Amino acid sequence: MQSIQANNYLVHFNENAYEALNKHLKENKYSNLFIIVDTETNEHCLPKLLPVLETDLNIEIIEFEAGEANKNIETCIQIWHVLTELGADRKSLVINLGGGVVTDLGGFVASTFKRGVDFINIPTTLLSMVDASVGGKTGVDLGNLKNQIGVINVPQMVLIDTQYLETLPQSEMRSGLAEMLKHGLIYDAAYWKEFLDLQAIDYNALDQLIYRSVEIKNEIVIQDPTEKNIRKALNFGHTLGHAIESYFLESEEKTTLLHGEAIAVGMILESYISLHKNLITPTEYSEIKTAIQAIYDQIEFEEKDIDPILELLVHDKKNEYGLIQFALIEGIGKIKINQSVENKLILEAFQDYKS
Incomplete structure (x- = not known):
C-alpha cells in the first residue's frame, strides 16, 4: 500500500511501516528510545514490535493502566517524571504504541516534555487507525470532559499495521x-x-x-x-x-x-x-x-x-x-x-x- 502524505509527515502501511521506521532510526541521531504502552498493548502488541526494531539505542518501556479513565494530566505527570528519571533529553524519541488513549496522551507527553521531543504513533485499534492516525490532535481529558487539554502537533510518522487488529475484541x-x-x-x-x-x-x-x-x-x-x-x-x-x-x-x-x-x-x-x-x-x-x-x-x-x-x-x-x-x-x-x-x-x- 502506498504511503499517505499528511501535513508534514507520512502514514505508512503494513509491509512499508517497519522499513520506514528503521530507516528513520538509522538516519536520525537519537539519544535513546522510549516506548509508551498501556497494560493491554504491553502484553499483546509490544512483543510484535520489539523484534522488528533495528537499532542499538537504549530502549525503555513506559506503561500506564489501560482505559479512558487514565487519560488525564495525572498520568502525564507520572510519565514526565519517569522520562526525567530515565535521562530523557531533547534528542530522545517517543514511540506511542496503542489505541487512541495512548496516542493522544503519548503525543501530548512528547509535545510538552522539554518543549517537545520527536514522537511516532503506532495505532493498534481500528478506532485509532482511522481516527487518531491523522490530524496531529494530542491531549487528555479534564475530569469527565473529553480532550479539553491538548495541542495540535504532528508526529514524525504514523505506522498502521493491521495485524494488530487480530488482538482486538469485536x-x-x-x-x-x-x-x-x-x-x-x-x-x-x-x-x-x-x-x-x-x-x-x-x-x-x-x-x-x-x-x-x-x-x-x-x-x-x-x-x-x-x-x-x-x-x-x-x-x-x-x-x-x-x-x-x-x-x-x-x-x-x-x-x-x-x-x-x-x-x-x-x-x-x-x-x-x-x-x-x-x-x-x-x-x-x-x-x-x-x-x-x-x-x-x-x-x-x-x-x-x-x-x-x-x-x-x-x-x-x-x-x-x-x-x-x-x-x-x-x-x-x-x-x-x-x-x-x-x-x-x-x-x-x-x-x-x-x-
Missing part, C-alpha cells in the same frame, strides 16, 4: 467502525454504501477500507489543519456523542461506553436533527438509522439522563461565543458546519432514538 472493532461510517456520511456516499450490508463485506478487503478512511480524514485535515473551517466536518456525531460518552463515564449508575458506541448514538441523533432542518430526506434518515442500529446495541436513556447530557454540551470544544455548534450532514456524503440547534430539537431527537 466490541473494539465496532467502536472503530463508527468513525469509518462517519467518514462515508460526511464525505463519500459510495464509501458509506460499502457498509450497508456488513454480511457482504469481504474482510480481506478491510485493509483497503481502512486505507480509504485514512485518506478521507487526511483530505479534510490538509485543507484545514487547525479546525477553523472544513475540519469541523469530522465532528459529525461527536457533539452529542462526546456529551453522552462523558455522562456515561462519570455516572456511577451507567456502564461506560466505548467511544464508537457513543458516536453511533450521536450520529443517529444528529441525523435526526439534519432531517428536521431539511438537510436530508426521510429516506436518507431511515437508511442511516437502520444501518447504525443493525451494528450497535440500543443505549437506554432515562428522562433524568437528558438534562445532564445537554449541560455537558456547554463544554464542547467546538463552541464559539457561547453558542453550541453542530456539524450536520446535507445529504449523504456532504456536510454543513456551524449549525446552531435548539434544545427542543435535541430533545425530540432523543425521543425518536428511544422509540
Whole structure:
C-alpha cells in the first residue's frame, strides 16, 4: 500500500511501516528510545514490535493502566517524571504504541516534555487507525470532559499495521467502525454504501477500507489543519456523542461506553436533527438509522439522563461565543458546519432514538 502524505509527515502501511521506521532510526541521531504502552498493548502488541526494531539505542518501556479513565494530566505527570528519571533529553524519541488513549496522551507527553521531543504513533485499534492516525490532535481529558487539554502537533510518522487488529475484541472493532461510517456520511456516499450490508463485506478487503478512511480524514485535515473551517466536518456525531460518552463515564449508575458506541448514538441523533432542518430526506434518515442500529446495541436513556447530557454540551470544544455548534450532514456524503440547534430539537431527537 502506498504511503499517505499528511501535513508534514507520512502514514505508512503494513509491509512499508517497519522499513520506514528503521530507516528513520538509522538516519536520525537519537539519544535513546522510549516506548509508551498501556497494560493491554504491553502484553499483546509490544512483543510484535520489539523484534522488528533495528537499532542499538537504549530502549525503555513506559506503561500506564489501560482505559479512558487514565487519560488525564495525572498520568502525564507520572510519565514526565519517569522520562526525567530515565535521562530523557531533547534528542530522545517517543514511540506511542496503542489505541487512541495512548496516542493522544503519548503525543501530548512528547509535545510538552522539554518543549517537545520527536514522537511516532503506532495505532493498534481500528478506532485509532482511522481516527487518531491523522490530524496531529494530542491531549487528555479534564475530569469527565473529553480532550479539553491538548495541542495540535504532528508526529514524525504514523505506522498502521493491521495485524494488530487480530488482538482486538469485536466490541473494539465496532467502536472503530463508527468513525469509518462517519467518514462515508460526511464525505463519500459510495464509501458509506460499502457498509450497508456488513454480511457482504469481504474482510480481506478491510485493509483497503481502512486505507480509504485514512485518506478521507487526511483530505479534510490538509485543507484545514487547525479546525477553523472544513475540519469541523469530522465532528459529525461527536457533539452529542462526546456529551453522552462523558455522562456515561462519570455516572456511577451507567456502564461506560466505548467511544464508537457513543458516536453511533450521536450520529443517529444528529441525523435526526439534519432531517428536521431539511438537510436530508426521510429516506436518507431511515437508511442511516437502520444501518447504525443493525451494528450497535440500543443505549437506554432515562428522562433524568437528558438534562445532564445537554449541560455537558456547554463544554464542547467546538463552541464559539457561547453558542453550541453542530456539524450536520446535507445529504449523504456532504456536510454543513456551524449549525446552531435548539434544545427542543435535541430533545425530540432523543425521543425518536428511544422509540
